[in-house]
Amino acid sequence: MRESKPSHVRTVIAYIVLILLAFLCLFFFYVLLVNCTRDHISIQKGFSAIPGDHFITNYKNVLADANVPILSGLKNSLIVSGLAALFATYFSCMTAYGIYAYDFKLRKFAFVFILLIMTMPTQVTALGFIKLVEKMSLLDTLFPLFVPSIAAPVVFYFMYSYMQSSLPMELVEAARIDGSNEMHTFNFIVLPLMKPAIAVQAIFTFVSNWNNYFMPALVLTSKNKQTLPILIAALRSADFLKFDQGKVYMLITTAIVPIIIIYILLSKYIVSGVTLGGVKG
């Protein structure tokens, strides 16, 4: 019984630390949400915890500003992130299945190779990448931003691990006996079984592409092709202090809130997906 008292104290300390950390994580976003409902003058006057009533006005102001084409930004971000998620998950499943299900000569080599490049940042080849995109005359198009996600080592590794735990080869063999060819087996028997893994990885790929700033900023030059992070960065380089603060906060909100909504709806799967895949960033 001597044990119970100290662990009581520890529980209280744990709660205090956890609440402080949760406060830290939520506070900044709370300020963001409050400030996107207030107008420039009242934001300048000082912080208030109570939301204002300028949400709609701020939103209209952002829409009306030709320098920050937010609708086309949203559209471009959606296209890039959506297609990247689709490509990354489908082709990673395919690659993982190739290595999981078939015993070919280069199998081990292919596997080790993908694991080796798994944590290699794409930035180190940015120069060659940009020159290549230029040569293909694909600069200022969205293609170079989602086509490379066909080769996504991290997603591959996740899919491979998932297959190991939940794709019995007997099933594939049964399909063969039924006369299903290999491509058909993959598309109609293996893929449906991979749904949970695909969902988790689709979310992660979507989010990381939605947030990506480095590559899009190098590839996309014209305003109406740019994705949201570039528009936000442009906001910073404009004369910030003269800028309508209500608009600034509104633009940040537009970039962040869709992801937060997705996250709140799917947080259970996302949080448990973190550990399954292993590597991130």
Place this chain on the structure above:
Amino acid sequence: MNNKKGKSISYARWGYVFIFPFFLIFAVFQLYPLITTVYYSFFEYFRSGLMFIGPKFVGIDNYIEIFKADLPKYMSNTMIMWIAGFIPQIVISLILAAWFTDTRLKIKGKQFFKVVIYMPNLIMASAFAMLIFALFSDGGPINGILMNLGIIKSGQPIRFLSSVVGTRSLVALMNFMMWFGNTTIMLMAAVMGIDPALFEAAELDGCNHKQIFFRITLPLIRPLLVYTLITSMIGGLQMFDVPQILTNGKGSPNRTSTTMIMYLNNHLFSKNYGMAGAVSVFLFVICAILCVVVYNSFNSDTDENITGKRKKNKRGARK
């Protein structure tokens, strides 16, 4: 009719079909760019006004120049900001992981806390940096709150972004916030993978929670700690969005928060391909070494699966 062996040989080539798209795209969009990057690093090749100078072969001159001039400084900036974020990140994550998995502490709302602390990881780094910039600017809400609380005098705001420590701390704070939730969840999974019998035995033997943490938990999750350290280091080398937006690409004050990728980015934007190549190759070499370390850190875990002893072995080893 056919024997089993013949059958499996006829299927083997399908393996190549399935992995073909991956390797094709990899070769075109990563391997080939890597080769050209290395190639350009040996050339004088830059834009001056509307004219391109070069490409002219200059050997390792570009490398000599980046090392003589700015790269060491930017490397130390990057390391300082990474370490300043990583130390609190790993300490807090270890403590939280230990608390969350300690059965004697009955923490309620674990799921809620996990969801909240992981959230910043999914936030767009550039938007987050923009938000922090707006909040911590001289006339921003943080200074406003501090004035209301009487901590600082009105009219004398703390100028966070004009001081070296202020800017670097904000970058470190953001990196900490974006990654501690992720690390906590990873470490928790590792702690929960430890055989509970070990903890029970230790408790029966009268170990207190400190002894259990330092003698059992910590040594057993060491492989994952190494993995976290190395992947975080690779992540740190890539540090770009946050300081770029926070300082408007200038690394102000006086380029003390310019990171290596920001340096690379500047060269790419000014179309100085020779120098950009040299910086890239330098980064590539460091990352390649770190990649091999990462590979080795879970090599033992995955290697045996591919050589045949599949599934059962791995699960057995983990439990």
